[in-house]
Amino acid sequence: MKDDGLVLAGKTFRSRLIVGTGKYTTFPIMREALEKSGAEIVTVAVRRINISDRSRESLLDFIDTKRFMLLPNTAGCYCAEDAIRTAQLGREAGLSEWVKLEVIGDEKTLFPDTSALLEATRVLVRDGFVVLPYTNDDPIMARKLQDAGAAAVMPLGAPIGSGIGVQNPANIRIIRETVSVPLIVDAGVGTASDAAVAMELGCDGVLMNTAIACAQDPMAMAEAMNHAVRAGRLAFLAGRIPRKLYASASSPLEGISR
C-alpha cells in the first residue's frame, strides 16, 4: 500500500512529520536531526534580532531552505493582535504566507486561547494566509476553525513539551470524523509509539519538537519518529483488527499430532 503524502493547501509533502527547531543544544545537532527526521516542513519562531551582539550564529545558516520549508509560528503570543502581527512579520521575513498560528491562553499549560485563535484565524485567512492553527482537542472548535478557513487543524495530543502522548484519542477520532481539512497532532508526543498512535487514529500528520530535540540522542529519535509516522500511517491505511477480549488461535486447530 502506498502513502500518497500529506497535502496542505494544495501542496504535497512526502513526509507527514513536521518538526520544530527549538531547544537543541547546538545547531549542528539540530541540522542532523532535521535530516534524519525526513521532514520537509520545519517550524521557526519570530524574535527580535540582538542588536548589540551580532557575532552569534544564525539558525538559518543551519537549515537548507531549498530542502525544508520554513513554517513561522506565533509562539509566545497571548492575544489575537500579537499573533496577527507576528504572523505578518513572519510572512515578511520568510516570504511565505504560511503560518503555524498559536494564541496561548496560559503560561503554565500553554493551552490555546481558542476564542482568540478563531478570531486571529479569520483575520489572517482574509489577509491571504495559509493558517495552520494549534488548537485544543475539541471537535467543535476544530470545526469552527475549518469553517473560518484554516488550511488544517492541529489539536494538541497533550501539553506542549509534556511528552505524555495523545491523552484523548477518542476526541482525536471525533475530530477526524468532524473535519475534512488535514488533521495534524501538534504537541505532546514523547516517543515513537506516541507518534504512531496519532497516525493510527487517522491523523494526516504529526508536529513535534521537544520529543526529538530533548531526547538523549536527538538524531536517533528523529529517525525513530520518521519510521513511527510512516508505520502509523500504514497501519491506519491497512485497517486494524477489531479489539477482542478473548483469544482466537492463529494456528489450525485440526491436524495436531498426538
Added chain:
Amino acid sequence: MMHAMCAAMKLEINGEMRSVPASATIRELLENLEIKPDRIAVELNRRIIKSKDWHVTPVKEADRIEIVQFVGGG
C-alpha cells in the same frame, strides 16, 4: 560599529533607545548596524516596511524600529 566622526541619531530599536550612526533610510540603518538583510522583517513605527522599500524609507530621530529574524521554535 560607531564612528566618532559620523553624526549619531537616537532611535528606539527593539524596545531600547539607542544612539546609532545617522542613517537616512532603513537600508542605511541596517548597514550601519551590520545586519544582513536576509530573512528579516522590519517595522517602522509599528508598520511593516517591505524590503523592496527599505532604500526609499526615511528614518528620523526617535522613530520606533523593530527588526526580527527567525530563531529556533516549535
